[in-house]
Amino acid sequence: MVSQKVVINNPTGLHLRPAGILCKEAMQFKSLVTFTFRDSVANAKSVLSVLGACVKSGDEIELVCEGEDEEEALKILVAAVEAGLGE
Numbered sequence: 001m002v003s004q005k006v007v008i009n010n011p012t013g014l015h016l017r018p019a020g021i022l023c024k025e026a027m028q029f030k031s032l033v034t035f036t037f038r039d040s041v042a043n044a045k046s047v048l049s050v051l052g053a054c055v056k057s058g059d060e061i062e063l064v065c066e067g068e069d070e071e072e073a074l075k076i077l078v079a080a081v082e083a084g085l086g087e
Contacts, residue, residue: 001066002074010087013056016047018085023047025080031067033077044077 010018026033026044033044037059043049044063055061063081065073 001064002070003062003064004074004078005060005062006078006081007060008055008057008081010084011057012087013059014050014053014085016051018087019047019050021085022050022077022080025077026073028076029065029067029069029073031065031070031073033063033065033073035061035063037061 008014012018014022023045034041035044035053036042037053037055040053042053053061061081063074063077065071065077067073
């Protein structure tokens with residue numbers, strides 16, 4: 001299992017479009033991909049789960065990847081979040 005904290009820097013937080021991009025990126029990997037925000041854990045492969053976390057701009061989440069391709073998954077997802085998830 002690997003994890004890394006990352007700040008959501010796109011101006012509108014994880015609304016539908018960036019949540020969809022995050023899910024699309026996460027689904028490329030066999031690993032279980034989740035993130036923790038406050039006291040909740042969200043499945044990064046589920047748009048509804050990501051939206052339900054109510055992550056706003058400036059919030060810090062911790063991405064957690066567990067599985068055979070966890071290292072690559074974490075690297076790609078952190079890069080996507082830092083790049084603004086298409087915004």
